[in-house]
Amino acid sequence: MGIPQTLTPFTSKIFKHSSKFQNPLHQNFKHVKTLEACLEIDKCAIFSVFIFVGDSTFKTKMPDNVTFARGGIDYIKRKTDILLSSEEVADVIAQIEKGRLTRGFKTNYQHIKHVKKIVREKAETKSCSKCGANMVLRKATKGKNAGNEFWGCSAFPKCRNVAY
Numbered sequence: 001m002g003i004p005q006t007l008t009p010f011t012s013k014i015f016k017h018s019s020k021f022q023n024p025l026h027q028n029f030k031h032v033k034t035l036e037a038c039l040e041i042d043k044c045a046i047f048s049v050f051i052f053v054g055d056s057t058f059k060t061k062m063p064d065n066v067t068f069a070r071g072g073i074d075y076i077k078r079k080t081d082i083l084l085s086s087e088e089v090a091d092v093i094a095q096i097e098k099g100r101l102t103r104g105f106k107t108n109y110q111h112i113k114h115v116k117k118i119v120r121e122k123a124e125t126k127s128c129s130k131c132g133a134n135m136v137l138r139k140a141t142k143g144k145n146a147g148n149e150f151w152g153c154s155a156f157p158k159c160r161n162v163a164y
């Protein structure tokens, strides 16, 4: 995969302002390197294609692998040489799926945890039974309850009221 030097830098015209951004082929080059290492397949079997969406325009003629949505499909369809066996293809798909699943699962779990905490804090906002100030969720750092959350009066240390 060669990188045509004439493409540097790319210019994108957004709302009449032209702005230069990192040559996507250089970015894709890093992605290809990562895929090559992660999937343990030869780089000859990896094709880098950059597909623009929306109403971008090219000022100069673009190489084969820089295209608009429809052209991206055509580019893929033109690759008809068999480079990987069906077992290798299945293996690559499985590895990608595995990576996606792990990451998706982790992100999802963290998100749910975060949302639950906010919801709990909002739903359970309570007032101190002794002084009427808001109770806040705190985490015990010492004692037999270390690591556990508890409700403490926001007026601490003036008021030492707690609730579990």
Ligand SMILES: [Zn+2]
Residues within 6 Å of the ligand: 128, 129, 130, 131, 132, 133, 153, 154, 155, 159, 160, 161
């Ligand atoms: Zn209080």
